[in-house]
Amino acid sequence: MKLYDYVLSPSCYKVRLMAALTGVTLDIRPVDFHPGAEHRGPELLALNPAGSIPILEDGDLVLTESSAMLVYLAATAAPQWLGNDAAGQAATVQQWLSFSQRLTASLGAARLHEMLLRPGDIDALRAQGTAALRELEAGLVERRIRGQRFLASDRPTVADIACFPYVALAPDGGVSLDPYPAIRLWSRAIRAIDGFIEMPGIHRLHELKPEPSPEGGEA
């Protein structure tokens, strides 16, 4: 599978992360998104008239929506990432996959504005991003009350991978994650999954140090 990729793009990172977690090796084709605007050039527009990346090619199949790429990787290599067939869970996965587009349009656009000087109404983008984060926080709190750590079940699904990158990078756009304890726990749970990979701005989980002993112990 060939991924048209930009190293700083959270949407491209979703696909790289999903591939790493499902054991799929990608053939990475770097795209000069910034400063070169290669995604707006004739070669890539021919593949994706929307002028966006990532683009995933596998034989005759060309995908231009990151959520579809996550589903394709999971269905190909590790179907447990799709969630189960129960109506409620299947719909919940779809609900969060669609919701992830709101994160891209708000937190993602705020990040592009603040970091790469793309145009946008920064106050409106941050307000929309904050509204989406509050909704996500509420959803995760409800899950926790049911004893589940992830968005659609007690194990991670494509829904978590679709939502995680733009949320984790919200501070890049000037939106703090400090008010959202459930989101921070969820981020930690995702980063603790075997095979997790980083991107610039999303750090690996550092090992938790043992609690200092109250008696002072070895010190």
Next chain:
Amino acid sequence: MTRNAMIDEWYPVGLVSQLDAHGRKTALMGEPIEVRLGEDGSAKVTGGNGRVLPACIRYGHVWSSLGDPQKPLFAIPEADQPGRRLVDVGVVRVRCSPLRAVENFLDIAHFPFVHTDILGAEPHTEVQNYKVEIREDDDEVWATQVQFYQPQAAKSAQGGITTQYMYRVPAPTCSILYKTCPPRPGEWDVITLFVQPLAEDLCDVWPWMALFDDETPMTDLIHFQQTIFVQDRSILENQIPGLLPLDPGMEIPTRADLTSVAYRRWLKRHGYTYGAQLVAQ
């Protein structure tokens, strides 16, 4: 805005490759400016009140100043060496002091923790002794004989190597790094950090490189450097205090910070204080 010695310095204000007649609106030290391509092919920069500002084109970028530069833009002789690939990395905006951005670039000790598995890795965290001086003749800060173990020092590096470095600060918001060149031992790769101060706590950073590397595709070179810089960005945006402290009572440096100490001393000596905190608060 108080008069500051930094007013008369040159600053990067855009990429030459993106110059057009339409113009780009940006800012320099709090003043709105516009950068455009003149009919004669030169760069034209105008200030907030429409006055014409000094402008020159060098190292892939347009340079300007709000004041009256007393000397031409600093020289990078290696930039004119035949055979080098010149890499426009592109702008990244950071909500931090422009001086903080340069100071971070001069720091080696953070490599294993921020650029893990690329520019450093535990347990190779020791910063060995190196030499730092303020060269009086050139009026520049230099750090030499710097070496550090790096898992992937450059896009062209195969596996870990001990990399040699030299750092140079020729202007208050610009630094040049000379680094072991894996494909051509004996030469130095040139990696620069050109910082455009928008405000005392906001800057546009324009990394630029002049490398000996005939193999790596240009996009990979750009992405390598953008990866490194964006790993630094969130750290820079969370430093406290936001302005760079020039009061020696504010922080206790260690041996690994010698370059930072010299940089701060040099800034203070010249009154380069835009983005600095003079008295500990």
